[in-house]
Amino acid sequence: xxxxxxxxxxxxxxxxxxxxxxxxxxxxxxxxxxxxxxxxxxxxxxxxxxxxxxxxxxxxxxxxxxxxxxxxxxxxxxxxxxxxxxxxxxxxxxxxxxxxxxxxxxxxxxxxxxxxxxxxxxxxxxxxxxxxxxx
Amino acid sequence: xxxxxxxxxxxxxxxxxxxxxxxxxxxxxxxxxxxxxxxxxxxxxxxxxxxxxxxxxxxxxxxxxxxxxxxxxxxxxxxxxxxxxxxxxxxxxxxxxxxxxxxxxxxxxxxxxxxxxxxxxxxxxxxxxxxxxxxxxxxxxxxxxxxxxxxxxxxxxxxxxxxxxxxxxxxxxxxxxxxxxxxxxxxxxxxxxxxxxxxxxxxxxxxxxxxxxxxxxxxxxxxxxxxxxxxxxxxxxxxxxxxxxxxxxxxxxxxxxxxxxxxxxxxxxxxxxxxxxxxxxxxxxxxxxxxxxxxxxxxxxxxxxxxxxxxxxxxxxxxxxxxxxxxxxxxxxxxxxxx
Numbered sequence: 001x002x003x004x005x006x007x008x009x010x011x012x013x014x015x016x017x018x019x020x021x022x023x024x025x026x027x028x029x030x031x032x033x034x035x036x037x038x039x040x041x042x043x044x045x046x047x048x049x050x051x052x053x054x055x056x057x058x059x060x061x062x063x064x065x066x067x068x069x070x071x072x073x074x075x076x077x078x079x080x081x082x083x084x085x086x087x088x089x090x091x092x093x094x095x096x097x098x099x100x101x102x103x104x105x106x107x108x109x110x111x112x113x114x115x116x117x118x119x120x121x122x123x124x125x126x127x128x129x130x131x132x133x134x135x
Numbered sequence: 136x137x138x139x140x141x142x143x144x145x146x147x148x149x150x151x152x153x154x155x156x157x158x159x160x161x162x163x164x165x166x167x168x169x170x171x172x173x174x175x176x177x178x179x180x181x182x183x184x185x186x187x188x189x190x191x192x193x194x195x196x197x198x199x200x201x202x203x204x205x206x207x208x209x210x211x212x213x214x215x216x217x218x219x220x221x222x223x224x225x226x227x228x229x230x231x232x233x234x235x236x237x238x239x240x241x242x243x244x245x246x247x248x249x250x251x252x253x254x255x256x257x258x259x260x261x262x263x264x265x266x267x268x269x270x271x272x273x274x275x276x277x278x279x280x281x282x283x284x285x286x287x288x289x290x291x292x293x294x295x296x297x298x299x300x301x302x303x304x305x306x307x308x309x310x311x312x313x314x315x316x317x318x319x320x321x322x323x324x325x326x327x328x329x330x331x332x333x334x335x336x337x338x339x340x341x342x343x344x345x346x347x348x349x350x351x352x353x354x355x356x357x358x359x360x361x362x363x364x365x366x367x368x369x370x371x372x373x374x375x376x377x378x379x380x381x382x383x384x385x386x387x388x389x390x391x392x393x394x395x396x397x398x399x400x401x402x403x404x405x406x407x408x409x410x411x412x413x414x415x416x417x418x419x420x421x422x423x424x425x426x427x428x429x430x431x432x433x434x435x436x437x438x439x440x441x442x443x444x445x446x447x448x449x450x451x452x453x454x455x456x457x458x459x460x461x462x463x464x465x466x467x468x469x470x471x472x473x474x
Contacts, residue, residue: 001387001388001418013254017281019146020144020146021146021392022168022387023387023392024395030392030399030414039432040428040432041377043435044375044432047371047436048188048371079188079258084299087299087303088299
């Protein structure tokens with residue numbers, strides 16, 4: 001890539017910091033050049049986020065329909081899978097999977113719920129009612 | 136307390152931390168491309184069964200941790216590295232280092248990294264930064280991918296140092312011990328051994344998912360993604376590949392440009408014209424990776440999506456595989472003048 005071809009399409013990262021790219025100057029020598037972003041990877045990231053939004057929406061519907069506990073919703077919202085949730089809460093993966101069932105979730109003690117509220121950054125009430133606040 | 140540590144921005148977090156810590160330790164000639172090349176950083180692996188963010192793992196560089204370790208070892212610099220079972224221990228050891236005037240590298244997760252934009256905060260636990268001081272309420276942070284130094288509160292730093300999940304950092308910190316300046320002779324040997332190691336990693340690891348064979352394998356797989364996964368999922372997989380290839384930290388072209396820069400710098404230690412020619416080959420390979428990314432974007436944006444478009448996509452990788460095979464074969468045949 002030539003230095004003058006380093007793309008400068010403003011990305012969400014570009015608003016905070018430019019990125020270092022390696023490119024060649026007119027004599028073919030490598031130099032560094034700062035980039036504000038590249039359209040191609042902005043849309044790659046957008047594509048990933050559209051998929052996440054879809055997953056959150058589906059999870060929310062499942063909870064509303066009584067097919068899953070609110071943990072599923074917050075898990076998708078937190079970009080987590082059961083493995084990551086287990087690692088942060090200290091529960092076993094099979095326990096997390098059980099807690100995804102509404103009937104099991106309803107019987108969880110506040111103490112256990114607290115382990116979830118900490119990683120999701122919500123209160124117990126918010127967890128139960130699937131209320132979202134922006135962090 | 137604030138250590139006189141020079142924050143220099145880098146393309147990649149790990150090589151940036153390595154270079155900045157080594158410079159602090161007195162290795163003035165260390166640059167990011169040298170750290171990358173001596174650390175044998177260039178790689179390719181595709182692991183369809185291991186999923187990150189619901190897509191397959193496609194990596195363009197070696198495992199996190201390897202670059203720093205290898206670069207220091209090749210230069211004969213002892214490394215201090217520690218993991219911790221508790222946040223308290225991790226913090227008190229960090230404070231001890233800072234008090235001694237020692238900046239330290241820390242492995243962290245980006246999910247809770249407060250100064251990153253939200254869009255980039257995935258559960259990725261192999262990010263690296265340097266802590267170089269403490270104010271009453273904040274630690275002074277030099278994150279190589281940021282233009283300027285930043286701050287984290289003790290709570291925020293502990294949280295990212297103890298991120299959980301795959302590659303959990305467990306508070307890991309590391310730093311090179313202070314050393315006498317590295318001689319040109321030592322640097323020459325380290326460069327040579329870094330290149331040898333990278334040749335082995337890209338050409339001779341006997342599995343089909345790794346190195347130049349891995350690129351070819353992935354190219355052939357991509358041609359089948361449309362039928363096998365459906366357009367939407369195939370698009371997501373391609374977007375994931377492009378992100379691994381171009382996202383913060385690669386310097387562009389899936390690290391191929393940094394490697395090209397490394398070979399040019401290697402030339403100033405080993406004046407062999409072939410190194411410059413092979414550097415050009417990596418520049419072309421990086422360019423092809425970026426052209427492939429443009430093709431991929433056409434697919435995940437939904438602008439194109441016929442089988443023929445996937446064939447073109449796959450063919451890019453087959454071509455790149457061949458280009459990099461030739462480049463590494465040429466590197467393996469270089470006649471090094473005795474040093």
